[in-house]
Amino acid sequence: MKHDFMDVYRDRKSFIHCLDPRIKIIAAICCLVFFILAPGRNLAAFAWYAVFVGVLMALSGVPVSFYIKRFASLVPFVALIGISVPFMHAGIGGVRVFLILMCRAMLSIMLLSVLTASTRFSDLLKAGESLGFPKLLITVLSFMYRYIFLIQEETMLMKIAWHSRFFGKNTFKAWKSLAGLIAAMFLRSFEKAERVYLAMCSRGFSGQAKTLTRFSISFQDILFLWATILFLAGVTLNGSYKN
Amino acid sequence: MHIPDGFLSLPVAGVSWAVSAVGIGYSVRKTRFELKEKTIPLMGIMAAFVFAAQMLNFPVGAGTSGHLLGGVLTAAFLGPYAGALVLTCVLIVQAVVFKDGGLLTLGANILNMAILGTMFGYIIYRGIFRLTRRIGLSVGIAGWLSVVLGASLCAAELAASKTAPARFVFPAMAGVHALIGIGEGVITTFVVGFVLKIRPDLIYTAGSPAWSVRERKKAFAIAGAAVFVLALCAPFASRFPDGLEKVADALGFLNREMMSRTAPLADYGWPGIGNEKTAAILAALTGTVLVAGTALLVARITRKNG
Numbered sequence: 001m002k003h004d005f006m007d008v009y010r011d012r013k014s015f016i017h018c019l020d021p022r023i024k025i026i027a028a029i030c031c032l033v034f035f036i037l038a039p040g041r042n043l044a045a046f047a048w049y050a051v052f053v054g055v056l057m058a059l060s061g062v063p064v065s066f067y068i069k070r071f072a073s074l075v076p077f078v079a080l081i082g083i084s085v086p087f088m089h090a091g092i093g094g095v096r097v098f099l100i101l102m103c104r105a106m107l108s109i110m111l112l113s114v115l116t117a118s119t120r121f122s123d124l125l126k127a128g129e130s131l132g133f134p135k136l137l138i139t140v141l142s143f144m145y146r147y148i149f150l151i152q153e154e155t156m157l158m159k160i161a162w163h164s165r166f167f168g169k170n171t172f173k174a175w176k177s178l179a180g181l182i183a184a185m186f187l188r189s190f191e192k193a194e195r196v197y198l199a200m201c202s203r204g205f206s207g208q209a210k211t212l213t214r215f216s217i218s219f220q221d222i223l224f225l226w227a228t229i230l231f232l233a234g235v236t237l238n239g240s241y242k243n
Numbered sequence: 244m245h246i247p248d249g250f251l252s253l254p255v256a257g258v259s260w261a262v263s264a265v266g267i268g269y270s271v272r273k274t275r276f277e278l279k280e281k282t283i284p285l286m287g288i289m290a291a292f293v294f295a296a297q298m299l300n301f302p303v304g305a306g307t308s309g310h311l312l313g314g315v316l317t318a319a320f321l322g323p324y325a326g327a328l329v330l331t332c333v334l335i336v337q338a339v340v341f342k343d344g345g346l347l348t349l350g351a352n353i354l355n356m357a358i359l360g361t362m363f364g365y366i367i368y369r370g371i372f373r374l375t376r377r378i379g380l381s382v383g384i385a386g387w388l389s390v391v392l393g394a395s396l397c398a399a400e401l402a403a404s405k406t407a408p409a410r411f412v413f414p415a416m417a418g419v420h421a422l423i424g425i426g427e428g429v430i431t432t433f434v435v436g437f438v439l440k441i442r443p444d445l446i447y448t449a450g451s452p453a454w455s456v457r458e459r460k461k462a463f464a465i466a467g468a469a470v471f472v473l474a475l476c477a478p479f480a481s482r483f484p485d486g487l488e489k490v491a492d493a494l495g496f497l498n499r500e501m502m503s504r505t506a507p508l509a510d511y512g513w514p515g516i517g518n519e520k521t522a523a524i525l526a527a528l529t530g531t532v533l534v535a536g537t538a539l540l541v542a543r544i545t546r547k548n549g
Contacts, residue, residue: 028346029346029347032248032345032346032347033253033347035248035249036248036249036251036252036253036256036347037253070342074342077343078247081245081246081247081250082250084407084411084412084415085406085407087411088407088408088411088412089407089408097406101249101250101406103249104248104249104250105247105248105249105250105345107249108247108248108249108345108346108347109247109248109342109345112248112339112342112346113342116339116340121339121340124339134267134268134271136271136274136275136283136328137267137271137328137331137332137335139283139287140283140286140287140290140328140329140332141287141290141332141335141336142287143283143284143286143287143288143290143291144287144288144290144291144294144332144333144336145336146287147287147288147291148291148294148295148336150291151288151291151292151294151295152291152294152295152298154295155295155296155298155299159299171302171303172429174301174302175301175426175429175430175433176433178299178301178430179429179430179432179433179434179436179437180433180437181299182296182299182311182430182434183433183434183437183438183441184437185292185295185296186292186296186320186434186438187438187441187442187445189288189289189291189292190285190288190289190320190442190445192288193284193285193287193288193289194285196284196288197281197284197285200284
């Protein structure tokens with residue numbers, strides 16, 4: 001797994017890319033809330049939501065193939081989580097509940113895909129901080145994001161080594177050898193953290209990370225947020241009040 | 244156990260976000276107070292480590308596999324507060340970058356896995372450790388219990404959201420995770436055992452004072468009484484969801500469930516708080532508070548004795 005895997009489209013200059021990250025996060029949360037608020041029988045609302053997410057995708061300037069791949073790879077996971085739902089309700093109602101759950105989950109996932117495909121992770125973190133997320137958490141997250149790929153790769157190498165040695169069919173033995181792998185990984189990571197800290201100290205780390213990016217909310221941002229909220233509120237309320 | 248967006252109703256998601264926010268805020272304060280800036284890179288790299296460790300599947304039997312949650316493991320290395328923050332970061336990255344778990348449901352996921360897994364798991368680990376003086380055993384039991392309790396809480400949230408009826412989702416979630424939890428417990432025991440051999444200084448409470456025989460007897464008596472009371476409560480707990488559904492059925496809620504609603508806000512019980520959904524949330528919350536309260540009480544008593 002490489003950094004490119006996730007950040008490949010984040011430096012484009014589309015309408016969505018240029019929006020203020022804070023506005024994007026607030027708008028995304030509003031959308032998610034509306035997706036849940038719409039009652040299951042209001043099918044028109046769900047159709048409008050799908051159109052809305054589709055328009056955002058088109059505006060984001062990211063190739064459609066990216067979203068299609070994302071969609072196709074995530075549907076089985078969500079379906080697996082909800083697969084027992086139809087059997088838990090009586091009659092055909094369970095299938096409807098399941099389909100509505102799938103719609104809501106996939107709409108939310110695709111919406112968040114637009115958000116993360118058009119915003120750099122560091123910008124998301126900075127926006128989260130100015131929206132009131134604890135600073136400590138943000139700093140830890142930015143560290144985590146830097147090292148996730150490195151440690152992931154080391155782990156996968158160890159995993160290949162683990163697989164290429166046969167530890168017997170005994171589940172218990174497999175667990176024990178896996179535990180050894182995890183313990184070795186932990187010690188490596190811990191020692192890496194100590195070295196990183198010392199290296200950072202020698203470069204003047206004081207416990208706070210500073211970035212040069214500055215955000216500013218423009219007229220365009222406000223317009224986008226209001227348009228989003230009004231559209232979704234209209235769509236949600238319209239079908240839900242009619243009987 | 245990562246709940247996607249859309250599987251939880253707004254009130255349930257909101258309540259669990261609020262509870263998680265309190266837990267995170269408390270952990271941030273505690274961590275800042277206890278530890279210096281040295282822990283920031285350590286926590287970041289540990290979060291990356293937990294993330295990678297969660298991607299390793301282990302066979303559970305019958306062709307299925309599970310993966311580590313690592314709550315008690317992290318708590319054993321970093322303590323409950325820093326551990327909770329590390330797992331919270333893992334869940335945030337899984338939700339935002341990898342779309343594993345939703346954003347509105349992130350609060351519930353943090354509550355089930357990060358807060359319950361580390362803080363509550365740590366209390367259990369400490370309690371059993373003080374009783375038996377055996378780290379491996381206490382970490383193992385705490386690991387198993389944290390997975391099962393997390394899954395039960397997840398089931399409670401799904402039931403309170405009316406996504407799945409409580410009488411099915413409880414046994415399904417708790418049953419499957421009781422099996423996966425065995426793997427979690429055994430692997431946690433082995434990992435801590437390995438680290439204990441190589442770098443015993445890295446285990447968070449490897450050296451707390453031993454108890455006298457009398458104190459240990461007292462603690463055993465308290466633990467026994469707690470188990471007895473829990474066992475007495477169990478039939479009520481299993482009958483309770485059914486009872487709720489009966490009430491809902493009598494009021495005609497179940498037939499209309501999710502499908503035929505009139506107004507979006509009225510459905511979610513903001514105007515009239517007397518409906519069955521709120522009752523379900525209240526029931527789940529009361530249960531959580533009771534369990535946490537009992538655990539805190541036991542922890543306080545054991546601390547006084549130690």
